[in-house]
Structure formats: structure tokens, C-alpha cells
Amino acid sequence: xxxxxxxxxxxxxxxxxxxxxxxxxxxxxxxxxxxxxxxxxxxxxxxxxxxxxxxxxxxxxxxxxxxxxxxxxxxxxxxxxxxxxxxxxxxxxxxxxxxxxxxxxxxxxxxxxxxxxxxxxxxxxxxxxxxxxx
Numbered sequence: 001x002x003x004x005x006x007x008x009x010x011x012x013x014x015x016x017x018x019x020x021x022x023x024x025x026x027x028x029x030x031x032x033x034x035x036x037x038x039x040x041x042x043x044x045x046x047x048x049x050x051x052x053x054x055x056x057x058x059x060x061x062x063x064x065x066x067x068x069x070x071x072x073x074x075x076x077x078x079x080x081x082x083x084x085x086x087x088x089x090x091x092x093x094x095x096x097x098x099x100x101x102x103x104x105x106x107x108x109x110x111x112x113x114x115x116x117x118x119x120x121x122x123x124x125x126x127x128x129x130x131x132x133x134x
Contacts, residue, residue: 011126 047055047064055062072078082090095116104112112118 008126012128015126 043055043062044064047053047062053064082088100116
């Protein structure tokens with residue numbers, strides 16, 4: 001299989017099969033998630049009706065849990081708050097890849113900021129052949 005055309009054909013065949021499986025999976029997964037959500041709401045209603053934090057059954061135990069998720073509606077004011085209180089731990093510790101790439105393209109001669117590393121590796125992209133219109 002040293003012929004590049006054969007490698008590309010094999011690659012595209014596998015990729016197409018994966019896309020098909022992924023599409024089928026997404027449809028089934030969405031339906032299952034929807035069904036689970038209905039069941040979760042029914043179990044929550046049951047917990048609420050008997051004022052219970054948990055209900056044990058022979059099939060398993062239902063636990064009622066409060067989930068909290070914080071969102072930011074005013075990024076500028078939140079950034080000021082973090083700086084004023086020295087609370088940088090309120091941010092998640094990852095670099096926004098495309099923003100950082102753009103930032104570095106404007107400051108390439110300065111080198112990387114302290115504490116930042118870069119990993120570069122070549123990858124392969126395979127495109128389907130284009131259909132030529134007659």
C-alpha cells in the first residue's frame with residue numbers, strides 16, 4: 001500500500017464510515033438523552049413530593065443534588081473584580097488557542113511569554129476529490 005492514491009482511498013473509506021457511524025450515534029444519543037431527561041424529571045418530582053434527598057430502590061438509588069454553574073454576563077467588570085481581589089484562581093487555566101496565536105503573530109519577535117510552551121507537529125488533511133462540472 002505504498003501508492004499514495006491507495007492510501008488516500010483507504011483513508012477516505014475509513015473516514016466516511018466513521019462519519020456514518022457518528023451520525024447514527026448522534027441521532028440515537030440525542031433520543032436517549034431526551035428519554036433520560038423525562039425520567040430524571042419524574043424522579044425529581046417523586047423526590048420533591050415526599051421531601052426526600054434520596055430514594056433507595058432494589059434497582060438503584062436516586063440522589064437529588066443541587067448543581068450550580070456560574071456564568072459571566074459582564075466580562076470587563078468581572079476581570080476588574082478579579083484583578084482588584086487578586087483572585088486569578090477564578091479563571092480556568094487554559095490558553096485560547098486561536099486568540100493566543102493571533103496575539104503571538106503580532107509579537108513574534110518578543111518570543112513566548114514566561115510559563116508558556118508551544119508544541120508543533122505536522123498532521124495530514126485528506127480532501128475528497130472535487131467534482132469537475134462539464
